Amino acid sequence: MYSYADRMRAVQLYIKLGKRVGATIRKLGYPTKNALKDWYREYERRHDLPGGYVRTKPWYSDEQKRVAVEHYLIHGRCQAATMKALGYPCRITLSAWIDEYDPEARRRVVGKIVTSKPRSEQQKRAAVIDLCSRRESAREVAQEVGISRQTLYKWKDQQLGHEAPAYMTHRRDLPQTASRGELERELDALRRDVQRLQLEHDLLTKANELLKKDLGIDLRLLTNREKTLLIDALRQIHALPELLARLDLARSSYFYHRAQLRLGDRYAELRQTIVALFEANHHCYGYRRIHAALAKGYGHVSEKIVRRLMKQEQLIVATVKRRRYSSYQGELDVAPENLVNRDFQAAAPNKKWLTDITEFQLPAGKVYLSPMIDCFDGLVVSWTVGTRPDAELVNTMLDAAIETIAESPDRPVVHSDRGAHYRWPGWLSRMHKADLTRSMSRKGCSPDNAACEGFFGRLKNEMYYHRNWINTTLGEFMQQVDSYIRWYNQHRIKLSLGGLSPLEYRQFLGIAA
Structure with missing residues (x-):
């Protein structure tokens, strides 16, 4: 049931976007494809739409709904397969039926990490005074405060600057x-x-001159014939044993290929015939057709010889490169700048956050994980596990992450890819309300979010790939993913953190509970 204003807004946006049904529905979130086309035909015929609300009649019976939901649950929980097999309905309608008949399909597990407030300026100043007075060693002062020795010296640099005297100068x-x-x-x-x-x-210069090789080529990858040509060209400058040792060529192989080169080209006449056939047939004969043409008047010639000679003469049939299919239809809006720029290091917590979505394929269906990762130590600040990669999955995760910094002045940069989840109004409004800065990778460039992709790789290698999930339900799997992430934060040691887990490392630095 849509009002007159809703229908007019949809038709006007449909015309503005060049009558692109998919782009219009993604922008508004409604209606179905057929409804939008019906509204446009009515508008084109009358130059207006009927007033009031339009009540749509149910098109499908309860039996059809039940059959569609059962097919979805039995055949791997794939909406596309269900719509293709039954021929109905649209994806939005099928999602509504699934929510009605199987509410458990949208269960999610949400987790978050609560961190404590940083040390006050008075505590930092007192620790720096104890360090400079030299009444105790730096390690003892750091242990009393509950921080690491590196953090203590970092506080000293912030308070007094880098111009500190060198107490232990080695001569x-x-x-x-x-x-x-x-x-x-x-x-x-x-x-x-x-x-x-x-x-x-x-050797490199002569290889580039004689063999047309790049200057950075590995000389050991050359053929013995090519190595022989190089040695003959440089024998007047360098000794033969040095050349043979550098090119890793046996002495007997060198003299064998040298003798073969002096015999001349045994395929000179055949080479000319192949070139003539290639040019006479509009440069469209490959080595198979050339071989067939030679069999008519030249006699029996090996197909491999024909292919080798054509390669040496660079007789290549021109082909048109097929354009790879892509469903990309342009940017929804202007993407923010890539502020992280592959610098996944952070001097303190809550400076840079990374997020993305990964998929797990199980016999029972598909499960999706959306985490928020801190670049400071790799801590998973919050995460959401669900059965659909929709806006609610990422929005719930973002809400849990914002709660961890509700009482902190820190406002991190949130970096993601250019997926629609991070460009919908719900995500944008939450980012603006929490005063968080957006950052996005370049289009189709996964290395721009490499740290988050690395976390997905470690998770799947350690928890997902090596196990059999045949008898595991979706709910049980989501609980196991949640348990793994909690173990990852609390107990899994990282060598880059000195053999500590992310939470243990923060407790050691005095910045986590």
Whole structure:
């Protein structure tokens, strides 16, 4: 049931977007595809729409609804497969039926981490005074305050600056005068290094000149024939044993290929015939057709020889590269700047947050995880596990993350990809209300969110890939994902944190409960 204003808004947006049904429905969240087209035809015919509300009659019986929901639950919980098999309904209608007949399908598990307030300025100043007075060692002062030694020196730099006296300056011993023999041996070693570098330079230059290879090519990957050509070109400058050793070529192989090269091209006439056939047939014959043409008048020739000769003569059939299919229809709105710029390091908690969605495929259906990860130590601040990758999945996770900093002045940068979940009005309003800064990766560039992708990889390697989930329900799996993330935060040690878990590391620094 839609009002006159709702229908007019939909028709006007449909015309503005170039009559793109999908873009219009994604922008408004309503109506169905057929309803939008009916409204547009009515508007085009009358230049207006009927006033009041339009009440739609139910198109499907209860039996059809029950059949659709049962098919969805039995066949892997895939809406696309259900709609393709039955021929009805649309995705939005099917979602409503599933919520009506199987409310448990939308169950979610939400978790969050509550952190304590940072140390006050008075506590920091007192610790710095104890450090500078040198009544105790820096480690003892840090232990009394409940922080690490590195954090204590960081406070000192913030309070007094980096111009601190060096209390423990080690005096280096002066080098002893080297003897004449040692200097001569060092000079000989330098000469050998220069000769080796000159040999490397000459080989790369000659490979680029004779064989048309890049200057950065690995010389060991050349064929023995190509290595023989290089050695013949440089034998007047460098000794043969040095060239053979550098190119990793046996002496017997070198002389064999050298003799073969002096015999001349045994396929010179065949080579000319292949070039003539290729040019006479509009450059559209590949090696199979060329081989068939040669069989008519030239006699029996191996197909491999034809292919090799065509490759040497660079006889390549021009083809049109097919455009890869893409459902991308343009940006919904202007994307924010990539503020993180692949710098996944943070000096303190709640400075940079990363988020994304990953999928788990199970025999019982699909499960989706949406976490919020802190770049400071990899702590999962909040997470949501559900059976649908919809707006409610990410919005619930964001609400739980915002609660952890409700009493803190920190306002982190939230980085994500360019998915529609992070551009819908619900997400934007929550970000604006919490005064959080948005940051987005470039289009189709997963390395821009590599730290979050790395967390997904560790989770699946340690918890998901090596296990059999045949008899596991969706609810049980979601509980296991929730248990893993809690173990990840509290107990899983990270070598980059000195063998501590994220929560233990924060407690060690004195910034977590």
